[in-house]
Every structure is written in C-alpha cells, then in structure tokens.
Amino acid sequence: LIGSGNVATHLGIELHQAGHRISHVFSRDINHAKDLAEKLQATPTNNLNDLDQQSDLILICIADTAINEVAELITFEPILIAHTSGSIPISALSKFKNRGVFYPLQTFTKGRFISLRNVPFCIEAESISNKKTLKDLASQISEQVIEMNSSDRKQCHLAAVFANNFTNHMYSLAEQLLYKKKIPFEILKPLILETAKKIEQMSPIDAQTGPASRNDTVVIKEHLKQLESDKLEKLYSFVSNSIRDLTESKKASKL
Amino acid sequence: LIGSGNVATHLGIELHQAGHRISHVFSRDINHAKDLAEKLQATPTNNLNDLDQQSDLILICIADTAINEVAELITFEPILIAHTSGSIPISALSKFKNRGVFYPLQTFTKGRFISLRNVPFCIEAESISNKKTLKDLASQISEQVIEMNSSDRKQCHLAAVFANNFTNHMYSLAEQLLYKKKIPFEILKPLILETAKKIEQMSPIDAQTGPASRNDTVVIKEHLKQLESDKLEKLYSFVSNSIRDLTESKKASKL
Numbered sequence: 001l002i003g004s005g006n007v008a009t010h011l012g013i014e015l016h017q018a019g020h021r022i023s024h025v026f027s028r029d030i031n032h033a034k035d036l037a038e039k040l041q042a043t044p045t046n047n048l049n050d051l052d053q054q055s056d057l058i059l060i061c062i063a064d065t066a067i068n069e070v071a072e073l074i075t076f077e078p079i080l081i082a083h084t085s086g087s088i089p090i091s092a093l094s095k096f097k098n099r100g101v102f103y104p105l106q107t108f109t110k111g112r113f114i115s116l117r118n119v120p121f122c123i124e125a126e127s128i129s130n131k132k133t134l135k136d137l138a139s140q141i142s143e144q145v146i147e148m149n150s151s152d153r154k155q156c157h158l159a160a161v162f163a164n165n166f167t168n169h170m171y172s173l174a175e176q177l178l179y180k181k182k183i184p185f186e187i188l189k190p191l192i193l194e195t196a197k198k199i200e201q202m203s204p205i206d207a208q209t210g211p212a213s214r215n216d217t218v219v220i221k222e223h224l225k226q227l228e229s230d231k232l233e234k235l236y237s238f239v240s241n242s243i244r245d246l247t248e249s250k251k252a253s254k255l
Numbered sequence: 256l257i258g259s260g261n262v263a264t265h266l267g268i269e270l271h272q273a274g275h276r277i278s279h280v281f282s283r284d285i286n287h288a289k290d291l292a293e294k295l296q297a298t299p300t301n302n303l304n305d306l307d308q309q310s311d312l313i314l315i316c317i318a319d320t321a322i323n324e325v326a327e328l329i330t331f332e333p334i335l336i337a338h339t340s341g342s343i344p345i346s347a348l349s350k351f352k353n354r355g356v357f358y359p360l361q362t363f364t365k366g367r368f369i370s371l372r373n374v375p376f377c378i379e380a381e382s383i384s385n386k387k388t389l390k391d392l393a394s395q396i397s398e399q400v401i402e403m404n405s406s407d408r409k410q411c412h413l414a415a416v417f418a419n420n421f422t423n424h425m426y427s428l429a430e431q432l433l434y435k436k437k438i439p440f441e442i443l444k445p446l447i448l449e450t451a452k453k454i455e456q457m458s459p460i461d462a463q464t465g466p467a468s469r470n471d472t473v474v475i476k477e478h479l480k481q482l483e484s485d486k487l488e489k490l491y492s493f494v495s496n497s498i499r500d501l502t503e504s505k506k507a508s509k510l
Contacts, residue, residue, distance in 0.1 A: 194362055219319065
C-alpha cells in the first residue's frame, strides 16, 4: 500500500478485514506509515525499495500530483500495480507491464469512517487477467464494481466535483449567511439531507425548485439585495441564470 | 387550509393525523381542493367566503406571490391566521388582528411524502397567546419548533436557496456531464448522500475538498478544457474562485 491518507486508510482497513495481508505501508513520513501499518499489521516504510516485489498488487493511494514521481522511483516490475485516482489516466503507469486503476468514487475524510459496501469502484486494466484480479478484489469490499476507461473515469471525476465539492461549497455559503444572523447551521441539516435523498427517487432536473426555476424575478431581486456582498451577488446571479437556462431547455425538450 | 399544493398537502395530512379537524380546503381550482379535502375529510371550496369563521386557525399554504391577494379577499376577522412562507414578512397579514407565521423549513415535492418530525418549524406571532397556539400546534407534528422573526426567517430562506436549490442544480449539471458519456447518474448517488451526511458531523467549511480548495491549478485547467461549454466553464471558474477565497479566508482566520 503506497500512501497513508484517507483513501489508503479506508482501502487498507477494508482489504485487511476482507482477509488480505498488507505487507508494507509506504509513506514519505515514516510516522504516517507507522500509524496506518499498525492498524493493518503491516511493515511501515519510507523507502519504495523495501516493498515486497512478490506482492500480488501494489496499490497507489496518494495525491494525483505525486503519482508520476512514485512511479519513477519504483525500479522493479511488480506483479500488478494500480492507482486509485479519478483523473489520472492508466497511462501514467505505462512503464509497468501489469497496470490498472482501482478508483473508489467517494469522498473520504479523516475521522469519519464509512463503509465501502455501496461505493462504486471504477476498474481499468488492459489484460483480462489483471482486470479480473482488480474486479474480484473490489467485489470483496463493494457491491458496485464497474469497468471504466480513463476518459469516462475522468468525466465521472469532473461530475463528482460538481456533485461533491461545489455542493459542499453551497452548504458553506449557506452556513455563512446564517452565521451573520447568529442562526445555527443545524436548522438547514434536515433540508440538506432531504435534498440529497430526493434525487435517489427522481432526476435532479425534475427535483429543481426555487425562485430561479420558476423565474421569480421579485424574490431573486430581494435576495440579491439581501446578500450584501458583490461576490455573493455575482455567484447567486450566475447559478440562478444557469438554473433558469436548464429549466427552459428542459421545458423546450418536452414540447 | 388555504392551498392544495405540496405544503398544504403535507401539513394537512399531518395535522389531520394529529387529531385536528380541517373544516375546509380552499383552492382556486375546485378539483384540486376536492383531491386534498377528500384525504382530510374536509369540505372543498373555491370561495374564500365559505371558510368557517369560527376556525381556530386559517393556514395559508400558497405561492408567496398570491398571499397578498388572498389576504385582500378574506373579509372577516379570523380567530388566528398564519402563512407558511419563508420570505414573506408577518406584516403581509397586517390587516388581521391575530396573525402569525408557521414556516416549515423543508423542500416538499409532489409524490414524495416525508415525515415532518425533524422539520424545523419557524414560528412568529405578536401576542403571547397566538405564539403559544402556533408553537403548540407545530410541536404536535415536529420536534424542532423555533421562534423566529421575519428578518431572520428571510435569511434562512436565502440560505436554503443555496443549500437546496443551488445544491440540486449542481446535481443536475453533474447528471448532464455524465449523460454526455452515457454514464448512469446512479454512480454519483452514494457520493451525494455522503456529502450531505458528512456535514452532520463537521462544518462544511472543514469538509471542503477538491482541486479548488487545494488550489490545484493543473486539475482546474484540465477540467475547464473538459467542460466544452462557455457557460459551464464560467460557472466552474466562478464557484472554484469562491471556494478558493473561502478556504483562504478560513486559513487566514486560523493564523
């Protein structure tokens, strides 16, 4: 296991629990490696040459920007090596003969352990046998195993930025608006949860409500006045226009 | 009960189930009034003069823009009259002596019935006894009853636009991005649910991840190229800049 962050921790623990032996945990910071290695009964190291060359799989769970560098530093030919990134193509590992991708489409956070059972795993590999190895492995920890090429995976990652990063930012802005009036953020939590649950049942485009979707210019103007910040006003207008455009194109397509 | 839409339906059913008698359901469209009245063992009407003047409460559950007009058309002095809007001040009912607000902070959708048990009810009234009536009533269907003035309620409503309308739009854009590559939206649902659940445990500003929050200009540039739409590129840049600004101001405040 290369890496000791949130993805490495989640994958390491679940693979260990599924009965796999993790031989080594690598991290540049040996203390980080030790922390995770202890949980996995593995050997910690900060030297890539220490990795067990006979491991069935080397799993790279590190920041996208570090994948190239780590690949450079591995000087032996692993039985199979895979990274866990959404946006990095499989070709980043092209110096290795047996390469693949093992991408869990989920947000992992320190201090919040979640089950991988429902997390979609996007698997990519070139040979049938490497594909089978990665799919079998993913199936042991998740019920959602999907074969996906690098281009589609990159699109999923981009969509995930909207669905997770941008969504979370909307929560942050809402929290700030409430904070101004000393209203606790708690009050929005049932709404936020229902917003997420609703789209399990209907397409988000059908679930859209609010002043922008009904083009209620009176409320929109009121809100813009209320925001008291140029940046927030611009963001509000921008997102509202985007909602209006999408609502109109949906109506047009139904005519 | 004035109105027959999603809010009227949800409130009507839960109040009826809590043992309250709904005498009349008003809607301009008598068929809409009949549909809901049947569920509530009430009398349907499309004439505001038919309302029972001895009712303990007249509850207005209609579009914000119609509240003024309906208030105009009620010619008697009700025992108590309240609207259920987030953005309309209590003063919209100033022609009545006993007025209030009974605002459930939640998104209600046709065909999706949700319990009101955890829905925050924001209550406003001028007299102690009207406040008590509305708070007692809300307490019978929800565990979250809060007294709130019109100005704070308006701010909650604005924050809810970010937390619900804007968030849902991010889901819609993600769905569209996936659709281009014929990837089913299903794949994002576990991520969306986890994004919402995570902020029950931590502040959204601490939960923020992604290229914008770590100012990863390489990934951001890649994403902008990938979007293939001027409008989406602008929105992506705009929200990313907003994330970066907020992340930086958070860091600065911790120094």
